Amino acid sequence: MQKPSSRRSLTNLSEALSGPAEFAKHLRIIDEATGRHIPLKEKMWDWQYEFLQTLATSKKVVCLKARQIGISWLLMVYAFWCSQRYPGSRVLIFSKRLEDAVHLMERLKFLYQHIPRAWTGYMQITSPDTRQTVGFANGSQITALPSTPDAGRGRTAAIVIADEHAFHPYAESNWSSVEPAVERGSFIAVSTANGTGNLFSQLYGDAKTDSNGFIPVFLPWGIHPERDDDWYEKKKKELPVWQLHQEYPGHENEAFVQSGDPYFDERCCKLHSEFQTPLELDPLPASLAQLASLPGSIQSSLKVYCEPEDGVGYSIGVDPASGMGRGNDPSAICITNAETGHQVLEYSQVRPYDEVSFLIKTLSDIYPGITIVERNGVGAAVIKTLQSSGVPLWHEAMIGSLKQTATKRPSVGYSTQVASKMYLLALFEEAARQGWFKLASEDLIGEMRTYERREGKTPQAPKGSHDDRIMAAALSWLAKASVSPRPGRDGGKPIPWSLEWWDKTMSQENNDIDPLLGNDFLWTRVER
Secondary structure, rough: OOOHHHHHHHHHHHOOOOHHHHHHHHOOOEEOOOOOEEHHHHOOOOOHHHHHHHHHHHHHHHHEOOOOOOHHHHHHHHHHHHHHHHHOOEEEEEEOHHHHHHHHHHHHHHHHHHHOHOOOOOOOOOEOOOOOOOEEEEOEEEEEEEEEOOOOOOOOOEEEEEHHHHHOHHHHHHHHHHHHHHHHOOOEEEEOOOOOOOHHHHHHHHHHOOOOOOOOEEEEEHOOOOOOOOHHHHHHHHHHHHHHHOOOOOOOHHHHHOOEEEEOOOHHHOOOOOOOOOOOOOOOHHHHHHHHHHHHHHHEEEEEOOOOOOOOOEEEEEEOOOOOOOOOOOEEEEEOOOOOEEEEEEEEOOOOOOHHHHHHHHHEEEEOEOOOEEEOOOHHHHHHHHOOOOOOOOOOHHOOOOOOOOOOOOOOOOOOOHHHHHHHHHHHHHHHOOOOOOOOOOOHHHHHHHHHOOOOEEEEOOOOOOOOOHHHHHHHHHHHHEEEOOOOOOOOOOOOOOOOHHHHHOOOOOOOOOOOOOOOOOOEOOOO
């Protein structure tokens, strides 16, 4: 028969194992600057409890963080908790170098050596017990490995943790090694940013568009309670701007800086740094009631900055993607007030093109005006669907001389070949730099910060990043610069510059008449 004290100890341990946040309250860490042993419950901040809970309730997590906020200790707490909560489990930890892996295991052993005395009879280290691997009596095992070409190959693990993942020299190889096991278990990638083009930046970027199943977590410099504006000002004097943003980001789009030749310079990005908070869509405002017809997952990805205004026209830019296949780009939509140049809505998500087409039709009813679609690839199918739905679409005759295109019916949509893409981006860059195009989206500015020039080639997003928001915004601005759209028809006449209007105009005997002059039409040409 168990003694009362033993039963109390077992009850206490059982309660502690109910979650990693509760487990942490019974552990100690060491302050490596002073050597002082500190009970975690005296050191833990609210966001750290929440972070541990996120790890416990999510299969895949990718965490972008500022430096020196205590994450490595939390990862070891979580690994320790998993090993005791799930007997027989395998926890695999990847680090940048061997010394980093060993250091993490030293922290794990410190946690174990300072568990409550009453717990020692229930959790014991057995074999193996090496610099990189610890085995427990309950059959669980924790192993820490450096990122090498073959690390993780042939191993099975229920939980995989990648610490400072952006700096792993063989992150892609390691991911390939453990991905089959991760399908059944969990994967946690945590890191300070290290530019773009690496697996970590790709995982985080895809997680932000809800396209890879990962939960994105961002932990800025100010999350540390001992850091304030004076602390940050001191850091600004100590570090170059790119390093400050990378290691101590205030928002996630600062973190993924790149040291090459940025297409949009920092002055341009900072001009739009006063981001707008999207409107609350639950419940839907009356002016946006039509959004109720959309699936909830699409509604949640819409960022609406301004409700539609009566009598105002809008330009809708669409960068479509097929929504099929692994690693596919998201489709993106940007809507701009064609009179003021303010961005009023943004959408970016991986969805099948037919669902995106229905969304565009819905948005064009709410924000009436002109819609411009990149017609490369799946864009042709989107355009065909929108044409059958009666959505007013932009076409080539909306730029250049009317007479130059009078001999043939213009193509609908915008084709982004090398020259045309350079032209499109140049218009957008000028509008953003001059402040004519008033951007509201933090995610759009984030894409702009990492967009790279390439000598002799079109600019592009670095590997692992996207440019769908940039292209949608650029298209939206082109439509705004082509016409000043005003919705509706006048006395049954075709909408000016629609293909219906084009066919009627070109069939007239006198093609020299400028149909854009006078008051018979509701849209007017914008001179630039």
